[in-house]
Amino acid sequence: MDKNTKSEKTLINIIKFGAVVPIIVISIIFTYIFVQYKNEELKNEIENLRVKFLNENKKNVKDEVNRVVSSIKYEIERSDEELKNFLKNKVYEAHSIATNIYNESIKNGEKDKNKIFETIKQTLGSILYNKGRGYIFIDDINGIKLLQPTNKSFEGKDFSNFEDPKGYKFVQKIMETIRKKGEAYDEYFWYKTQTDKEAYKKISFYKYFEPYNVAIGTGEYFVDFEKKIQNRLLERIRRIKFDDNGYIVIFNSKGTYLSHFKKDNIGKNGFKIKDKEGNYFIKDIVNFAKKNKEGYLSYIASARPDKNEQNREKVTYLKYFKQWDWIIGAGFYLEELNKEVKEKELLLTQKHEEIIQKIIVISFTVTFILILLSSYISKILFDKFNEYKKEIKKKLIKQ
Numbered sequence: 001m002d003k004n005t006k007s008e009k010t011l012i013n014i015i016k017f018g019a020v021v022p023i024i025v026i027s028i029i030f031t032y033i034f035v036q037y038k039n040e041e042l043k044n045e046i047e048n049l050r051v052k053f054l055n056e057n058k059k060n061v062k063d064e065v066n067r068v069v070s071s072i073k074y075e076i077e078r079s080d081e082e083l084k085n086f087l088k089n090k091v092y093e094a095h096s097i098a099t100n101i102y103n104e105s106i107k108n109g110e111k112d113k114n115k116i117f118e119t120i121k122q123t124l125g126s127i128l129y130n131k132g133r134g135y136i137f138i139d140d141i142n143g144i145k146l147l148q149p150t151n152k153s154f155e156g157k158d159f160s161n162f163e164d165p166k167g168y169k170f171v172q173k174i175m176e177t178i179r180k181k182g183e184a185y186d187e188y189f190w191y192k193t194q195t196d197k198e199a200y201k202k203i204s205f206y207k208y209f210e211p212y213n214v215a216i217g218t219g220e221y222f223v224d225f226e227k228k229i230q231n232r233l234l235e236r237i238r239r240i241k242f243d244d245n246g247y248i249v250i251f252n253s254k255g256t257y258l259s260h261f262k263k264d265n266i267g268k269n270g271f272k273i274k275d276k277e278g279n280y281f282i283k284d285i286v287n288f289a290k291k292n293k294e295g296y297l298s299y300i301a302s303a304r305p306d307k308n309e310q311n312r313e314k315v316t317y318l319k320y321f322k323q324w325d326w327i328i329g330a331g332f333y334l335e336e337l338n339k340e341v342k343e344k345e346l347l348l349t350q351k352h353e354e355i356i357q358k359i360i361v362i363s364f365t366v367t368f369i370l371i372l373l374s375s376y377i378s379k380i381l382f383d384k385f386n387e388y389k390k391e392i393k394k395k396l397i398k399q
Contacts, residue, residue: 049344054315058296061330062317064242068328069319071236075229076323080203083225084185087205090218091183094124094136095207102211117212124216125149133224139206140214141178143171164188165199174206174215183207192221230324234259238266243332251327253290255282258326285318289327294319 098120105116124136125147138147143160159171170188177184184206189199204219237259240248250259255271270282281299288297298315316331 053344057332058315058317060243061246061315061332062296064240064246064248064330065317065319065328068237068240068248069321072233072321072324072326075233076226079226079229080222082229083203083220083222084205086225087185087203087218087220088183090127090129090134090136091205091207091216094127094218095209095216097123097127098209098216099211113211121147130220130224130228134218134220136216136218138209138214138216139171139174139178140212141175143175146214164190170204174217177206178208178213178215181208181210190221192224226324238263242330246330246332249329251282251286251329252325253286253327255286285316285329286327289318289320289329292318292320 101120101123102116105119110116121138124138126149127136128134128149135149136147137145137149139159140146143158143162145154145157145159148154160175161169162171163169166189168188170186173184173186186204186206188202188204190202191197191199201222202219203222203225204217206215206217208214209216234250237248237250238261241261247261248259249257249261251270252258255269257265257268257270260266271280271286273282274280277300279300284299285297288295294317296315296317298313300313313334314331315334316329318327318329320327
């Protein structure tokens with residue numbers, strides 16, 4: 001084969017395959033790059049999905065805890081007013097009873113006011129409420145205790161200059177109420193029992209009773225009323241459910257369960273509970289909450305007792321409500337989160353595979369069209385080349 005023939009053959013091959021090969025190579029490269037890009041995009045989407053779901057779950061449990069805390073604060077704000085209304089209603093009820101006894105006795109011809117007063121004392125003295133803690137008392141304008149159902153030894157004694165542990169002469173408020181012939185609230189500190197060493201805040205209400213120039217009153221220790229509010233709130237909190245398995249848990253700083261979805265746990269001490277690695281995770285929860293006041297804590301928790309499961313990792317949002325010494329928390333199991341993410345991940349993967357398949361089909365189709373177009377152009381060029389060869393041969397023959 002001479003040099004010209006070899007060059008001619010090379011040129012013909014270039015015309016035939018010069019465009020086809022680059023098209024195929026470029027198509028493969030671009031398809032590979034695009035597939036790799038989509039794979040990386042899928043990986044990022046899955047990671048973002050995991051982060052998104054984690055953050056959504058963390059926000060959800062935080063919102064639930066803060067909702068409970070807001071409810072507690074609201075109840076505390078209105079508890080003072082609620083207690084005052086409760087005491088006022090009790091005194092108004094007792095005042096009405098005393099008035100009816102007095103009026104009926106006078107109407108029936110009873111002239112001995114001392115005898116009528118003894119009837120009033122016996123009747124009001126039998127009124128007990130709040131499991132016997134609450135009672136009605138009567139004081140006169142000189143600070144003499146006329147009725148004290150829980151301690152009869154006080155009756156007839158002068159308490160006009162009596163002071164609470166903080167030095168406040170609270171009986172003088174009663175005397176002032178009588179002088180003004182009105183009604184009043186008062187707050188002071190006193191001992192709940194004769195053996196108590198700690199004095200508690202007490203709220204009282206007094207109302208003037210005109211027939212005897214005395215005040216009828218009652219009071220309640222705020223801590224006892226607050227306990228009633230706490231029990232009411234805890235009962236409501238125990239019924240809170242969110243998502244599929246979400247619930248609120250409450251401990252005090254001694255590790256005692258105050259609220260839990262399983263009633264058997266309430267009242268038990270969680271400091272004795274260990275996880276599978278021997279850690280006292282309830283003690284860790286309490287210490288974390290007291291130290292940080294609020295925040296997220298991850299730990300290995302016991303699985304739900306109604307299912308035969310292994311201990312699982314849990315993320316919990318905790319908040320320490322110092323006023324009541326409550327640690328309030330809500331959490332979620334990462335296993336359940338991962339399951340939810342896995343389901344979404346499968347859907348994303350399916351969509352991704354469908355896109356990849358479409359990309360390959362489109363790439364193949366475009367490449368095939370370009371090859372056909374290239375072959376058509378190559379044929380035109382090849383025909384032109386042959387014509388050109390024939391023209392040259394004709395010229396050479398004529399010479």
